[in-house]
Amino acid sequence: MSNEKVRVFDTTLRDGEQSPGVTVTPDQKVQIAIKLDELGVDAIEAGFPIVSAGEMRAIKEIANKGLKAEVCGLARATVADIDAAIKCDLKYVHTFIATSDIHMQYKLKMTPDQVLQRAVRAVEHAKKHGLAVEFSAEDATRSDRAFLLKVFRAVTEAGADRIDIPDTVGYRTPDYMAQIVTEVREATKLPVSVHCHNDFGLAVANAIAGVNAGAACAHVTINGLGERAGNASLEEFVMALGILYNKRHNINTQMIYETSRFVSNTMGIIVQPNKAIIGENAFGHESGIHTHGVINNPLTYEPIAPELVGRKRWLMAGKHAGAHGIRAMLGEFGINPTEDQLHLIVEKQKEIADRGKSISTSELLSIAGEVMHNPQFEEKFKLYDFQIFTGMHTIPTAVIRLSAEGKELIASETGVGPVDAALKAIQKIAGDVASVKIREYRLGSISGGSDAQAEVSVKVEDRNGNVVSAKKANQDIVVASVEAMMDAINKVLLKRVLDSKG
Template identity: 30%
Template sequence: MDTTLRDGEQTSGVSFSEGEKLSVAKVLLEDVRVDRIEIASARVSEGEFKGTQKVMQWAAQKGHLDKIEVLGFVDGKISLEWIAKAGGKVINLLCKGSYKHVTEQLRKTPEQHVADIKQVLYYADEMGIKVNIYLEDWSNGMRSSKDYVHFMIASLKDEKVERFMLPDTLGILDPDETYDFCLEMIENFPDVEFDFHAHNDYDLAIANVFHALKAGMRCVHTTVNGLGERAGNAPLSSVIATIKDHLKMKTGVNEAQLNKVSRLVESFSGIRIPTNKPLIGEYVFTQCSGIHADGDSKNNLYFNDLLPERFGRTRQYALGKTSGKANIKKNLKDLGIELDKESLKKVTDKVIELADQKETITSDELPYIVADVLENELFEQRVKVVNYSISYTMGLRPMANVSLEIDGKIYEEYSDGDGQYDAFVKALHKIYKRLDKIFPKLVDYVVTIPPGGNTNALVETVITWRNDHEFKTKGLHPDQNAAAILATTRMLNVIENEFNPTRLEELKNEK
């Protein structure tokens, strides 16, 4: 069960719009094919209600209503009526899983709490709403008040409850405790369906999910990218890979779509995926060491079962000071470029020199480096920004005037925009539209300033573009807009040029 749209939305600063909730719900259920999703908390806000309603309307058309769940509270009919009005058919009822919570937060006895829950169960049955029960703070309950946990399940197991959901609400468990506590639940209540819900406060969520499944749990909760309150929840992608590769179990999840939903949620949430996050981070299928690249060329010596193609990714070989000739050679081969040993060494030395200066180097910049090192004009600057003026005046829309030279001819345009760089790009769009040229789509825009940098620090802007494939270009300048414009100019030259290996050979022979 994925709870990105409920528990994941409790990440600080994250709030999904109605359309975003619907988009993520569609991808999770129809592309990734998780079994169930939890999409909202009842009574939170009008926006939460409208988003829930939008997802429910789509789910009703597609036959998915039983897979859509909403968190509700022990409040008589109030949560139930909220869910019913939104079109929902399943409530995840938040009950207390520890004696401390029931007596100190609710200030009720266990018997009173059970009576209140049974009243909600009665109303839910009348309204045709299915009920799952969350035993909030269950992990602390198992540590300090096991008798209370057993009392709660024993009191409710014969009621109309579909599943009991066991959360490690504060992320306190270690793998051994998780295994023991889950096994205790299963052995004492063999006819009850349980879920396990891990939090990652000690960075043990995946290990705890692994041990919950070993103990016999057959449903676990996840979030895309590990979103969630505080340190987040167990990441969907890591859980799926662990289930398949380590536990040799099967799910209905299409792992080839995991990268797609991760990027979608990254975009909507505004929470960047760490570059080294397993399976979904930008660099996790990137080999940096030249030794590894050399080994991969000799019967894939540095491959493991996490082949990038499984997850809709591709293996890459980074360009940096540890790259070595093997990495450079693999990148050049992908670009259709072959160099002799002497030229390859020169290019490798140049890459190491740039990396020592802490410059980011992408494979798309290799033609520039090759052209520079071999002192030829294979990658000529066919596009130049002759001049530009960008302005921002308070209360008025930003404006840009651009003069662009393409193959010796000057083109000028102006445009307004939502920002200065946006106005600049829209002016370029006008020029390319006039020339009937395709302008790539901007996919991602990352600005990096060194930690502790001063106001005059160099800004590195790396922009990801997409035409028939994705590629990146970089600009470096003390001014952020200027850095972005440099990266954009480099992009224009990338799409205007075709690096020609045959011409390279001709020029080398001439030398």
């Protein structure tokens, strides 16, 4: 196999932003670009310059940011689009036109000859202005193969630097991708990229098949964001590439999870819990059989160490949990029950789980505290009071009063809503002692009617990667949220005390 590193072309800021419901500000685009550059991607598709003035402003700022990655802009095969890219100070353009019969007939309403001419003129115009050019034949994998190769040869002669093969609707298989990459490489002698969509769940497999067939580059997105079912996921592609195929790349894998979370929070798209590599459950274990194995040797049920992608392993209480897992969870907090106490703790938490309820870390510790009569659970932070100010013409503001080791502390914060304001105020006031980030916030109801009780679950992570979950119920959503957050922070502090002693 070739020793050359596989090129990672990230299109989170272009194809990823085209995910339904996603819009980011120019400033947010710049911040994401910086994160991607720190992650080590080779190229950043910063956006589609022609779409808006704000898009052009963001792309221009990214282009002039001095990033290590190449910065690219998307352009249809038109002079206007390419000129817009030039105005953004870009040195690299990704230009495209569709080549499949269905696109030419129903979208472009152009003949194959017209498409060919448009493609060549676009490449010539870009090269005349000194741009590096990557040319994509949109819907390449549903195009007539002879016509597709004709277009690729023509743009190669016109000066294109790279050729991209998009599987625009995720329609093809790994075998097909390998075949088409081989033919395009032979026809053009240029570096080939693959751009795979996930409509049949094959995007990563197709991208890897393309690379194994000689493609030099894959277009990917953080968290697999993109149109419809999304694009090939950067984290899955990179980890499979390195671990399963022993191919090299420039990605700092230990930054994968941090980057994933940043993009998820900024773009407002939650990552599914069972998503490979970066899903919350990717390194979580509940089953007694699994936890027993993982405790003895993590490789029994984990293909890679979580630290490799910036994660930590975590164990979950619940119906399937066994004594080994529960003992290990409690041990992380310095709690060592006797065999009889452990048996009772396991049974009590299973009784709750059998009622269809998940068991938070905080609840497990409370059960242990009751069984063991353990004074270790005394709260470090206590809530005195809080007030919320909100209304149609008022920015939601929270004022929180806490005590920490007898000292009263007060903080206020604004937010997008009363819950957001309250949780921000708690994080602010507890910042020096318990610097935590909210990893997950869930709201549910446990009774019906207008007086329904709200059940709030929060999962927080401290700067050391310790993760704690807590759950509270109350008729007032804000009260439930504040109590759950306070409970989670107190349990994080319990863990931190143990870490400091170790």
